[in-house]
Amino acid sequence: MRILIIEDEKSLREDVVDYLTENGYKCDFATTIKSALQKLNDVVYSCALVDVGLPDGSGIDIVEHIKKHNPEMGVIIVTAKNALEDKLQGLKIGADDYLTKPFHLSELSARIYSVLRRRNFGGKNTLTFDGLEIDTTEKKVIANGNQLQLTKKEYEILVYLASNPTHLITKEALADAIWGDKADMATSFDFVYSQIKNLKKKLNEADLKNYIKVVYGMGYKFKD
Amino acid sequence: MKLLTKSNIYTTITTVLLFAISIFVVYQVILIRLDTEVDKQLLSAKEKIVKGLQDGISPNAYFSNIGQKIYVKKIDYRTMYGNQFIEYIQKNPKDPSNDGDITQRELLFQTDVNGNVYEVTVCNSLTEGKKIGDYIAVVVLIFLVISVVILFLLNRLISAFIWSPFYDTLTKIKTWNIKKNETLNFKETDIDEFYLLNDTVKDLTHQIQDDYHNLKEFTENVSHEAQTPLSIISTKLELLMQETNYNEKQHKLLVQIYNATQRMHKLNEGLILLTRIENKQFIETNSIELTQAIDEKIEVLEDFIEAKQITVQTQYNKKIIKEINPNLLTILLNNLLINAIKYNLEEHGTIKITVDEDSFSVENTSYIDKINRQFLFDRFNKNSISGSLGLGLSLIKKIVDFYNWQVTYTYKDGIHKFKIYM
Numbered sequence: 001m002r003i004l005i006i007e008d009e010k011s012l013r014e015d016v017v018d019y020l021t022e023n024g025y026k027c028d029f030a031t032t033i034k035s036a037l038q039k040l041n042d043v044v045y046s047c048a049l050v051d052v053g054l055p056d057g058s059g060i061d062i063v064e065h066i067k068k069h070n071p072e073m074g075v076i077i078v079t080a081k082n083a084l085e086d087k088l089q090g091l092k093i094g095a096d097d098y099l100t101k102p103f104h105l106s107e108l109s110a111r112i113y114s115v116l117r118r119r120n121f122g123g124k125n126t127l128t129f130d131g132l133e134i135d136t137t138e139k140k141v142i143a144n145g146n147q148l149q150l151t152k153k154e155y156e157i158l159v160y161l162a163s164n165p166t167h168l169i170t171k172e173a174l175a176d177a178i179w180g181d182k183a184d185m186a187t188s189f190d191f192v193y194s195q196i197k198n199l200k201k202k203l204n205e206a207d208l209k210n211y212i213k214v215v216y217g218m219g220y221k222f223k224d
Numbered sequence: 225m226k227l228l229t230k231s232n233i234y235t236t237i238t239t240v241l242l243f244a245i246s247i248f249v250v251y252q253v254i255l256i257r258l259d260t261e262v263d264k265q266l267l268s269a270k271e272k273i274v275k276g277l278q279d280g281i282s283p284n285a286y287f288s289n290i291g292q293k294i295y296v297k298k299i300d301y302r303t304m305y306g307n308q309f310i311e312y313i314q315k316n317p318k319d320p321s322n323d324g325d326i327t328q329r330e331l332l333f334q335t336d337v338n339g340n341v342y343e344v345t346v347c348n349s350l351t352e353g354k355k356i357g358d359y360i361a362v363v364v365l366i367f368l369v370i371s372v373v374i375l376f377l378l379n380r381l382i383s384a385f386i387w388s389p390f391y392d393t394l395t396k397i398k399t400w401n402i403k404k405n406e407t408l409n410f411k412e413t414d415i416d417e418f419y420l421l422n423d424t425v426k427d428l429t430h431q432i433q434d435d436y437h438n439l440k441e442f443t444e445n446v447s448h449e450a451q452t453p454l455s456i457i458s459t460k461l462e463l464l465m466q467e468t469n470y471n472e473k474q475h476k477l478l479v480q481i482y483n484a485t486q487r488m489h490k491l492n493e494g495l496i497l498l499t500r501i502e503n504k505q506f507i508e509t510n511s512i513e514l515t516q517a518i519d520e521k522i523e524v525l526e527d528f529i530e531a532k533q534i535t536v537q538t539q540y541n542k543k544i545i546k547e548i549n550p551n552l553l554t555i556l557l558n559n560l561l562i563n564a565i566k567y568n569l570e571e572h573g574t575i576k577i578t579v580d581e582d583s584f585s586v587e588n589t590s591y592i593d594k595i596n597r598q599f600l601f602d603r604f605n606k607n608s609i610s611g612s613l614g615l616g617l618s619l620i621k622k623i624v625d626f627y628n629w630q631v632t633y634t635y636k637d638g639i640h641k642f643k644i645y646m
Binding site: 011012015018019022101102104105106153167168170172173179188190191194215216217218219224 | 460
């Protein structure tokens, strides 16, 4: 699956490209509206990540262009923190999702996965691993042939981890993804920890011992 | 005590004392003059009596018409020479009070006339003279009272008039608010001291205002400028953490750096939020029903409430609709509720939320004791509770101040209570 990253900030762009490439996406990038439009004409992308603040104009123009010429494509806009108007405008003209800077790379990956799933790219709505199948349409988890009974939060955590399968997910990223900034950090880490513990227990009971590894002090990893 | 009152009191006391002393002195001088006059009369009477006796005229017949009483007595031999003056008070037998008393002054002398010795007493009444003295004293006293009253009033009037620019200045300084960015304009005055005072105060407030704005701007800039490098550090760290071949020591260092960075990140976010509230960037408002907003927040935080097995009790006595910025209300309720959860007992604690017509309150049990009230809402006052940024209560206060509400904190029997009056 091919993704276009339109971002002028070099450091962030590089990180995003590296991270998504590791997650199995093919990534191209553009730094201006002009070069982005060029690339969009030449290649068919599954999804585009658009920074609203670009040196030669607003990324909103690119979103409009995409929606006009390639409505099948998924679009995620990135706005500076609290630029509420950009966000609303972007969603109004058809962006699928938005992220505010700064964001966790794992969050971006999870959002891209979710957008692609909704747009039904590749025709599959399941995340499949060895002995584990997560059906994101039905919100069902099948472990070694048996359906796991998960709470809503446990399910959310599992999907988040599974959409970044080979990466370490920091506890902050998980807490942010599940409660946003609604929960105070220290409290939510405890909660994430207890949720993960329950989740691991349920997976263990289904004889899936290799999933979800706790990396001491840092966070969690779906699999090695 | 007011300056005017104080200066007036001193002036009045001095005036009264001065007048009292002068009345006393005047009265005494009058009395002395009176005695001297009467003595002169008595002595001139003596000369006439002596002459009359020498001429063989009975003094009683001679002097009966001049208002002086004369008693002449023949005695055997002379016992005294010279004049003896006696002053005494004669009681009026018909009037027992002191009003009818008559002050008498007598001259007693003995004289030889043609071989006979006479003892003569000439008696003169002082009452008339004394009365005049009394009248004078009363008149002076009346003048004294009138002058003191007039002086007092005049002083007040003049002072009030003269000091009015000063009081104007005082009132303006009192109501001056550094946050409002207003210039002080004082009443015009032609008194040098007040002019100087106003000028100095003006300069001083200008200086303070400038410093305050610079400092505020500095804090804002620092927070904003720190945002980008902080995000870069966070993201790079997350990438660095993806590597797996660290030894234990490196891993530990990385965790410590990451935790510190996250803390810094949260702190910066909090500071930016505080600044944005201060800079009135949350002005758009919606009509929000408070009890509904509270219920929604409780639902969002349900995981944490359940994790600690906290019993939440709501008592909504009134449904209140407020025109408020939704973001600010969210921050306010989040901070209040998260504090109530975070600092609650490890298990089986309680939270009680009460909504009344013009207030709402959050009460909770806690493992911490009473919080020192003095610094309660200050930034970075952590009350030695670890894991807190020390901005939560400060944010609550900021929002409450922003809407001109009031927040109170009370502690009773292990229950912490925050009440917000809207």
